[in-house]
Amino acid sequence: VTEYRLRCFAQSGNAYKPALALALAGADWEPVFVDYFNGETHTPEFRELNPMGEVPVLEAGELRLSQSGVILDYLSQRFPDFGPRSEEERREILRWTLWDNHKLTSYIATLRFQMKFLPEERRQPEVIEFLTKRSDAALHVLDRHLFSNEWIAADHLTTADLSCVGYLYYDHEFPHDFATFPNIDRWRRAITGLPGWKHPYDLMPGHPIPPGALS
Protein backbone atom coordinates (compact mmCIF):
# COMPACT_ATOMS: atom_id res chain seq x y z
CA VAL A 1 0.00 0.00 0.00
CA THR A 2 1.33 3.43 -0.90
CA GLU A 3 1.59 6.04 1.84
CA TYR A 4 -0.39 8.73 0.01
CA ARG A 5 -3.26 8.43 -2.45
CA LEU A 6 -4.33 11.54 -4.32
CA ARG A 7 -7.73 11.70 -6.02
CA CYS A 8 -7.04 13.76 -9.11
CA PHE A 9 -7.27 14.14 -12.86
CA ALA A 10 -4.84 15.55 -15.40
CA GLN A 11 -6.77 18.71 -16.24
CA SER A 12 -7.08 19.91 -12.62
CA GLY A 13 -4.47 22.47 -11.68
CA ASN A 14 -5.76 22.36 -8.13
CA ALA A 15 -4.92 18.65 -8.01
CA TYR A 16 -1.58 19.36 -9.67
CA LYS A 17 -0.52 21.54 -6.72
CA PRO A 18 -0.25 18.63 -4.21
CA ALA A 19 0.65 16.11 -6.95
CA LEU A 20 3.70 18.21 -7.77
CA ALA A 21 4.60 18.49 -4.07
CA LEU A 22 4.48 14.70 -3.77
CA ALA A 23 6.51 14.24 -6.95
CA LEU A 24 9.19 16.77 -5.97
CA ALA A 25 9.40 15.27 -2.46
CA GLY A 26 9.92 11.81 -3.92
CA ALA A 27 7.02 10.62 -1.75
CA ASP A 28 5.53 7.13 -1.87
CA TRP A 29 2.24 8.10 -3.53
CA GLU A 30 -0.17 7.18 -6.27
CA PRO A 31 -2.69 9.19 -8.24
CA VAL A 32 -6.25 7.81 -8.21
CA PHE A 33 -8.18 8.91 -11.28
CA VAL A 34 -11.42 10.85 -10.77
CA ASP A 35 -13.58 10.81 -13.89
CA TYR A 36 -14.63 14.44 -13.54
CA PHE A 37 -15.77 14.92 -17.12
CA ASN A 38 -18.18 12.01 -16.76
CA GLY A 39 -19.62 13.37 -13.53
CA GLU A 40 -17.78 11.33 -10.88
CA THR A 41 -17.53 14.29 -8.48
CA HIS A 42 -21.34 14.40 -8.37
CA THR A 43 -21.73 10.77 -7.21
CA PRO A 44 -22.71 9.97 -3.60
CA GLU A 45 -19.47 7.98 -3.23
CA PHE A 46 -17.36 11.01 -4.07
CA ARG A 47 -19.52 13.39 -2.00
CA GLU A 48 -18.81 11.17 0.97
CA LEU A 49 -15.09 11.75 0.42
CA ASN A 50 -15.62 15.50 -0.05
CA PRO A 51 -19.04 17.12 0.44
CA MET A 52 -17.80 20.15 -1.51
CA GLY A 53 -17.56 17.87 -4.54
CA GLU A 54 -14.08 19.07 -5.39
CA VAL A 55 -10.80 17.50 -6.44
CA PRO A 56 -8.15 17.00 -5.01
CA VAL A 57 -8.63 14.72 -2.00
CA LEU A 58 -5.57 13.31 -0.23
CA GLU A 59 -5.79 10.04 1.65
CA ALA A 60 -3.01 9.32 4.13
CA GLY A 61 -3.80 6.48 6.47
CA GLU A 62 -7.12 7.36 8.10
CA LEU A 63 -6.81 11.00 7.15
CA ARG A 64 -8.91 12.52 4.34
CA LEU A 65 -7.98 16.05 3.35
CA SER A 66 -9.53 18.33 0.76
CA GLN A 67 -8.73 21.88 -0.50
CA SER A 68 -5.35 22.10 -2.19
CA GLY A 69 -4.12 24.71 0.31
CA VAL A 70 -4.92 22.43 3.26
CA ILE A 71 -3.21 19.48 1.60
CA LEU A 72 -0.15 21.61 0.82
CA ASP A 73 -0.06 22.77 4.44
CA TYR A 74 -0.16 19.14 5.58
CA LEU A 75 2.52 18.04 3.11
CA SER A 76 4.80 20.88 4.21
CA GLN A 77 4.68 19.39 7.72
CA ARG A 78 5.66 16.00 6.30
CA PHE A 79 8.25 17.45 3.92
CA PRO A 80 9.62 20.49 5.74
CA ASP A 81 11.81 21.53 2.78
CA PHE A 82 8.67 23.11 1.25
CA GLY A 83 7.58 24.68 4.51
CA PRO A 84 8.34 27.85 6.46
CA ARG A 85 11.53 28.37 8.46
CA SER A 86 10.10 31.18 10.56
CA GLU A 87 6.77 32.62 11.65
CA GLU A 88 7.24 35.38 9.09
CA GLU A 89 7.72 32.82 6.29
CA ARG A 90 4.68 30.91 7.52
CA ARG A 91 2.60 34.07 7.12
CA GLU A 92 4.05 34.84 3.69
CA ILE A 93 3.22 31.32 2.51
CA LEU A 94 -0.33 31.72 3.81
CA ARG A 95 -0.65 35.17 2.25
CA TRP A 96 0.31 34.02 -1.24
CA THR A 97 -1.69 30.80 -0.98
CA LEU A 98 -4.79 32.83 -0.11
CA TRP A 99 -4.00 35.31 -2.86
CA ASP A 100 -3.66 32.48 -5.36
CA ASN A 101 -7.04 31.07 -4.35
CA HIS A 102 -8.70 34.49 -4.40
CA LYS A 103 -7.12 36.30 -7.31
CA LEU A 104 -5.20 33.93 -9.57
CA THR A 105 -6.59 30.38 -9.63
CA SER A 106 -10.20 31.45 -9.11
CA TYR A 107 -10.10 33.46 -12.34
CA ILE A 108 -7.58 31.65 -14.52
CA ALA A 109 -9.03 28.16 -13.90
CA THR A 110 -12.53 29.42 -14.63
CA LEU A 111 -11.31 31.20 -17.76
CA ARG A 112 -9.70 28.03 -19.04
CA PHE A 113 -12.85 26.07 -18.30
CA GLN A 114 -14.94 28.54 -20.30
CA MET A 115 -12.51 28.60 -23.23
CA LYS A 116 -11.45 25.00 -23.41
CA PHE A 117 -13.96 22.68 -21.72
CA LEU A 118 -17.39 24.27 -22.20
CA PRO A 119 -19.16 23.29 -25.42
CA GLU A 120 -18.87 26.17 -27.88
CA GLU A 121 -22.55 27.08 -27.74
CA ARG A 122 -22.36 27.61 -23.97
CA ARG A 123 -19.33 29.91 -24.00
CA GLN A 124 -20.01 33.50 -22.97
CA PRO A 125 -17.74 36.05 -24.67
CA GLU A 126 -18.41 38.79 -22.11
CA VAL A 127 -17.51 36.41 -19.28
CA ILE A 128 -14.36 35.29 -21.09
CA GLU A 129 -13.34 38.94 -21.55
CA PHE A 130 -14.02 39.65 -17.87
CA LEU A 131 -12.04 36.63 -16.66
CA THR A 132 -9.19 37.39 -19.07
CA LYS A 133 -8.81 40.88 -17.59
CA ARG A 134 -8.93 39.58 -14.02
CA SER A 135 -6.36 36.85 -14.73
CA ASP A 136 -4.17 39.34 -16.51
CA ALA A 137 -4.21 41.68 -13.51
CA ALA A 138 -3.25 38.79 -11.20
CA LEU A 139 -0.42 37.67 -13.50
CA HIS A 140 0.94 41.21 -13.49
CA VAL A 141 0.96 41.28 -9.67
CA LEU A 142 2.82 37.97 -9.62
CA ASP A 143 5.27 39.00 -12.33
CA ARG A 144 6.14 42.21 -10.46
CA HIS A 145 6.65 40.22 -7.26
CA LEU A 146 8.96 37.76 -9.02
CA PHE A 147 11.00 40.60 -10.50
CA SER A 148 12.60 41.12 -7.10
CA ASN A 149 12.06 37.69 -5.56
CA GLU A 150 13.48 34.38 -6.76
CA TRP A 151 10.73 32.41 -5.03
CA ILE A 152 7.33 33.60 -3.90
CA ALA A 153 7.35 33.48 -0.12
CA ALA A 154 10.89 32.73 1.06
CA ASP A 155 14.45 32.32 -0.26
CA HIS A 156 13.57 28.75 -1.22
CA LEU A 157 10.72 26.97 -2.98
CA THR A 158 7.67 26.64 -0.73
CA THR A 159 4.11 25.41 -1.11
CA ALA A 160 3.16 28.99 -2.05
CA ASP A 161 5.11 28.47 -5.30
CA LEU A 162 3.37 25.15 -5.87
CA SER A 163 -0.02 26.76 -5.28
CA CYS A 164 0.55 29.70 -7.63
CA VAL A 165 2.09 27.58 -10.41
CA GLY A 166 -0.83 25.11 -10.37
CA TYR A 167 -2.44 26.28 -13.61
CA LEU A 168 0.55 27.93 -15.25
CA TYR A 169 1.81 24.92 -17.21
CA TYR A 170 -1.49 24.82 -19.13
CA ASP A 171 -0.40 28.08 -20.72
CA HIS A 172 -1.28 27.23 -24.31
CA GLU A 173 -4.88 26.90 -23.07
CA PHE A 174 -5.15 30.58 -22.03
CA PRO A 175 -5.22 33.72 -24.15
CA HIS A 176 -2.23 35.16 -22.24
CA ASP A 177 1.20 35.38 -23.83
CA PHE A 178 3.72 34.30 -21.21
CA ALA A 179 6.49 36.11 -23.04
CA THR A 180 4.99 39.28 -21.59
CA PHE A 181 5.53 37.93 -18.05
CA PRO A 182 9.30 37.32 -18.10
CA ASN A 183 9.67 36.88 -14.35
CA ILE A 184 6.89 34.33 -14.15
CA ASP A 185 8.52 32.55 -17.05
CA ARG A 186 11.94 32.44 -15.39
CA TRP A 187 10.40 31.16 -12.11
CA ARG A 188 8.22 28.60 -13.91
CA ARG A 189 11.25 27.23 -15.76
CA ALA A 190 13.20 27.02 -12.49
CA ILE A 191 10.47 24.74 -11.12
CA THR A 192 10.50 22.69 -14.33
CA GLY A 193 14.19 22.03 -13.72
CA LEU A 194 13.69 20.45 -10.30
CA PRO A 195 14.24 16.66 -9.99
CA GLY A 196 10.90 14.87 -10.22
CA TRP A 197 9.06 17.63 -12.10
CA LYS A 198 6.48 16.52 -14.62
CA HIS A 199 3.89 18.37 -16.64
CA PRO A 200 0.36 17.91 -15.19
CA TYR A 201 -0.67 15.90 -18.25
CA ASP A 202 2.16 13.45 -17.53
CA LEU A 203 1.91 13.45 -13.74
CA MET A 204 -1.81 12.72 -13.40
CA PRO A 205 -4.16 10.36 -15.29
CA GLY A 206 -6.88 11.37 -17.73
CA HIS A 207 -5.21 13.16 -20.61
CA PRO A 208 -6.48 13.55 -23.26
CA ILE A 209 -10.17 13.82 -22.45
CA PRO A 210 -12.11 11.09 -24.31
CA PRO A 211 -14.09 12.47 -27.26
CA GLY A 212 -17.72 13.17 -26.37
CA ALA A 213 -17.12 13.67 -22.65
CA LEU A 214 -17.48 17.44 -22.96
CA SER A 215 -20.79 17.60 -24.78
Add this chain to the structure above:
Amino acid sequence: VTEYRLRCFAQSGNAYKPALALALAGADWEPVFVDYFNGETHTPEFRELNPMGEVPVLEAGELRLSQSGVILDYLSQRFPDFGPRSEEERREILRWTLWDNHKLTSYIATLRFQMKFLPEERRQPEVIEFLTKRSDAALHVLDRHLFSNEWIAADHLTTADLSCVGYLYYDHEFPHDFATFPNIDRWRRAITGLPGWKHPYDLMPGHPIPPGALS
Protein backbone atom coordinates in the same frame (compact mmCIF):
# COMPACT_ATOMS: atom_id res chain seq x y z
CA VAL B 1 -1.60 55.00 20.82
CA THR B 2 -4.00 52.16 20.08
CA GLU B 3 -2.61 48.63 19.88
CA TYR B 4 -4.07 47.84 16.44
CA ARG B 5 -4.74 50.11 13.46
CA LEU B 6 -6.76 48.69 10.60
CA ARG B 7 -6.71 50.36 7.18
CA CYS B 8 -10.24 49.87 5.94
CA PHE B 9 -13.43 51.35 4.51
CA ALA B 10 -17.07 50.60 5.19
CA GLN B 11 -17.86 48.93 1.85
CA SER B 12 -15.05 46.36 2.08
CA GLY B 13 -16.21 43.01 3.39
CA ASN B 14 -12.60 41.85 3.34
CA ALA B 15 -11.76 44.64 5.79
CA TYR B 16 -14.86 43.82 7.81
CA LYS B 17 -13.52 40.30 8.52
CA PRO B 18 -10.67 41.49 10.80
CA ALA B 19 -12.61 44.59 11.94
CA LEU B 20 -15.31 42.31 13.30
CA ALA B 21 -12.69 40.08 14.97
CA LEU B 22 -11.23 43.14 16.71
CA ALA B 23 -14.69 44.39 17.72
CA LEU B 24 -15.83 41.03 19.11
CA ALA B 25 -12.53 40.58 20.95
CA GLY B 26 -12.93 43.97 22.58
CA ALA B 27 -9.46 44.84 21.30
CA ASP B 28 -7.83 48.24 21.60
CA TRP B 29 -8.04 49.22 17.95
CA GLU B 30 -8.97 51.98 15.56
CA PRO B 31 -10.09 51.96 11.96
CA VAL B 32 -8.04 54.16 9.60
CA PHE B 33 -10.09 55.25 6.60
CA VAL B 34 -8.79 54.36 3.12
CA ASP B 35 -10.43 56.49 0.44
CA TYR B 36 -10.76 53.61 -2.02
CA PHE B 37 -13.39 55.20 -4.21
CA ASN B 38 -11.12 58.19 -4.80
CA GLY B 39 -8.16 56.00 -5.72
CA GLU B 40 -6.15 55.92 -2.48
CA THR B 41 -5.14 52.27 -2.94
CA HIS B 42 -3.38 53.28 -6.18
CA THR B 43 -1.15 55.88 -4.50
CA PRO B 44 2.58 55.19 -3.93
CA GLU B 45 2.04 55.69 -0.18
CA PHE B 46 -0.54 52.92 -0.05
CA ARG B 47 1.45 50.63 -2.36
CA GLU B 48 4.31 50.91 0.09
CA LEU B 49 2.01 49.54 2.81
CA ASN B 50 0.70 46.80 0.51
CA PRO B 51 2.13 46.24 -2.99
CA MET B 52 -0.98 44.23 -3.88
CA GLY B 53 -2.94 47.47 -3.49
CA GLU B 54 -5.58 45.83 -1.35
CA VAL B 55 -7.44 46.65 1.82
CA PRO B 56 -7.28 45.59 4.69
CA VAL B 57 -3.86 46.25 6.19
CA LEU B 58 -3.32 45.69 9.91
CA GLU B 59 -0.65 47.63 11.78
CA ALA B 60 0.39 46.23 15.14
CA GLY B 61 3.59 47.77 16.48
CA GLU B 62 6.19 47.28 13.75
CA LEU B 63 4.14 44.58 12.04
CA ARG B 64 2.28 45.25 8.78
CA LEU B 65 -0.05 42.47 7.65
CA SER B 66 -2.23 42.24 4.56
CA GLN B 67 -4.72 39.63 3.25
CA SER B 68 -7.74 39.21 5.50
CA GLY B 69 -6.95 35.50 6.06
CA VAL B 70 -3.43 36.28 7.27
CA ILE B 71 -4.70 39.00 9.58
CA LEU B 72 -7.38 36.66 10.96
CA ASP B 73 -4.73 33.99 11.52
CA TYR B 74 -2.62 36.53 13.44
CA LEU B 75 -5.58 37.77 15.48
CA SER B 76 -6.53 34.21 16.41
CA GLN B 77 -3.08 33.88 18.00
CA ARG B 78 -3.68 37.07 19.99
CA PHE B 79 -7.30 36.17 20.82
CA PRO B 80 -7.31 32.37 21.08
CA ASP B 81 -11.10 32.22 21.62
CA PHE B 82 -11.43 32.56 17.81
CA GLY B 83 -8.69 30.06 17.10
CA PRO B 84 -8.36 26.29 16.81
CA ARG B 85 -8.26 23.98 19.83
CA SER B 86 -6.69 21.09 17.94
CA GLU B 87 -4.73 20.40 14.78
CA GLU B 88 -7.93 19.14 13.16
CA GLU B 89 -9.72 22.41 13.95
CA ARG B 90 -6.74 24.35 12.64
CA ARG B 91 -7.08 22.54 9.33
CA GLU B 92 -10.85 23.03 9.21
CA ILE B 93 -10.40 26.76 9.78
CA LEU B 94 -7.82 26.89 7.00
CA ARG B 95 -10.04 24.83 4.70
CA TRP B 96 -13.05 27.11 5.02
CA THR B 97 -10.97 30.28 4.91
CA LEU B 98 -9.45 29.11 1.61
CA TRP B 99 -12.87 28.07 0.35
CA ASP B 100 -14.26 31.49 1.24
CA ASN B 101 -11.46 33.21 -0.68
CA HIS B 102 -11.80 30.89 -3.66
CA LYS B 103 -15.51 30.24 -3.99
CA LEU B 104 -17.55 32.69 -1.92
CA THR B 105 -15.91 36.10 -1.46
CA SER B 106 -14.17 36.06 -4.84
CA TYR B 107 -17.53 35.84 -6.62
CA ILE B 108 -19.95 37.60 -4.29
CA ALA B 109 -17.73 40.63 -3.72
CA THR B 110 -17.15 41.00 -7.45
CA LEU B 111 -20.86 40.59 -8.15
CA ARG B 112 -21.70 43.35 -5.70
CA PHE B 113 -19.06 45.58 -7.23
CA GLN B 114 -20.54 45.08 -10.69
CA MET B 115 -24.12 45.65 -9.52
CA LYS B 116 -23.66 48.41 -7.01
CA PHE B 117 -20.41 50.30 -7.58
CA LEU B 118 -19.77 50.25 -11.33
CA PRO B 119 -21.36 53.08 -13.30
CA GLU B 120 -24.41 51.72 -15.08
CA GLU B 121 -22.90 51.99 -18.55
CA ARG B 122 -19.98 49.76 -17.52
CA ARG B 123 -22.07 46.95 -16.06
CA GLN B 124 -22.00 43.67 -17.99
CA PRO B 125 -25.23 41.68 -17.77
CA GLU B 126 -23.62 38.39 -18.84
CA VAL B 127 -20.91 38.80 -16.19
CA ILE B 128 -23.51 39.63 -13.54
CA GLU B 129 -25.47 36.51 -14.48
CA PHE B 130 -22.29 34.40 -14.35
CA LEU B 131 -21.23 35.76 -10.94
CA THR B 132 -24.78 35.39 -9.58
CA LYS B 133 -24.77 31.68 -10.45
CA ARG B 134 -21.31 31.15 -8.94
CA SER B 135 -22.25 32.98 -5.72
CA ASP B 136 -25.50 31.07 -5.54
CA ALA B 137 -23.67 27.73 -5.78
CA ALA B 138 -21.29 28.78 -3.00
CA LEU B 139 -24.14 29.94 -0.75
CA HIS B 140 -25.82 26.56 -1.23
CA VAL B 141 -22.63 24.74 -0.16
CA LEU B 142 -22.41 26.93 2.94
CA ASP B 143 -26.11 26.58 3.76
CA ARG B 144 -25.91 22.78 3.55
CA HIS B 145 -22.85 22.80 5.81
CA LEU B 146 -24.62 24.98 8.39
CA PHE B 147 -27.65 22.69 8.38
CA SER B 148 -25.67 20.18 10.44
CA ASN B 149 -23.09 22.50 12.03
CA GLU B 150 -23.74 25.39 14.39
CA TRP B 151 -20.45 27.07 13.47
CA ILE B 152 -18.33 26.58 10.38
CA ALA B 153 -15.12 24.90 11.53
CA ALA B 154 -15.52 23.93 15.19
CA ASP B 155 -18.10 23.84 17.98
CA HIS B 156 -17.42 27.51 18.62
CA LEU B 157 -17.07 30.66 16.54
CA THR B 158 -13.72 30.83 14.76
CA THR B 159 -12.05 33.09 12.24
CA ALA B 160 -13.51 30.81 9.53
CA ASP B 161 -16.96 32.17 10.46
CA LEU B 162 -15.67 35.74 10.38
CA SER B 163 -14.12 35.12 6.95
CA CYS B 164 -17.25 33.60 5.41
CA VAL B 165 -19.62 36.18 6.89
CA GLY B 166 -17.54 39.10 5.58
CA TYR B 167 -19.89 40.11 2.77
CA LEU B 168 -23.11 38.60 4.07
CA TYR B 169 -24.42 41.64 5.94
CA TYR B 170 -24.51 43.59 2.68
CA ASP B 171 -27.31 41.26 1.63
CA HIS B 172 -29.70 43.90 0.26
CA GLU B 173 -26.94 44.68 -2.27
CA PHE B 174 -27.06 41.21 -3.89
CA PRO B 175 -29.75 39.58 -6.01
CA HIS B 176 -29.94 36.60 -3.62
CA ASP B 177 -32.88 36.13 -1.27
CA PHE B 178 -31.46 35.06 2.08
CA ALA B 179 -34.80 33.56 3.07
CA THR B 180 -33.85 30.69 0.76
CA PHE B 181 -30.70 30.03 2.86
CA PRO B 182 -32.26 29.43 6.29
CA ASN B 183 -29.15 27.96 7.87
CA ILE B 184 -26.96 30.84 6.75
CA ASP B 185 -29.60 33.18 8.09
CA ARG B 186 -29.70 31.47 11.52
CA TRP B 187 -25.89 31.49 11.74
CA ARG B 188 -25.64 35.10 10.59
CA ARG B 189 -28.14 36.18 13.24
CA ALA B 190 -26.21 34.26 15.90
CA ILE B 191 -23.14 36.36 15.05
CA THR B 192 -25.24 39.54 15.10
CA GLY B 193 -26.20 38.70 18.67
CA LEU B 194 -22.61 38.59 19.96
CA PRO B 195 -21.46 41.43 22.25
CA GLY B 196 -19.59 44.04 20.20
CA TRP B 197 -21.19 43.17 16.85
CA LYS B 198 -21.80 46.04 14.47
CA HIS B 199 -22.87 46.20 10.85
CA PRO B 200 -19.93 46.98 8.51
CA TYR B 201 -21.43 50.39 7.72
CA ASP B 202 -21.37 51.25 11.43
CA LEU B 203 -18.08 49.57 12.30
CA MET B 204 -15.89 51.13 9.59
CA PRO B 205 -15.72 54.68 8.17
CA GLY B 206 -16.85 55.77 4.72
CA HIS B 207 -20.57 55.11 4.48
CA PRO B 208 -22.32 56.39 2.48
CA ILE B 209 -20.07 56.92 -0.52
CA PRO B 210 -19.92 60.64 -1.43
CA PRO B 211 -21.91 61.46 -4.58
CA GLY B 212 -19.75 61.52 -7.69
CA ALA B 213 -17.05 59.20 -6.33
CA LEU B 214 -18.28 56.29 -8.49
CA SER B 215 -18.39 58.00 -11.87
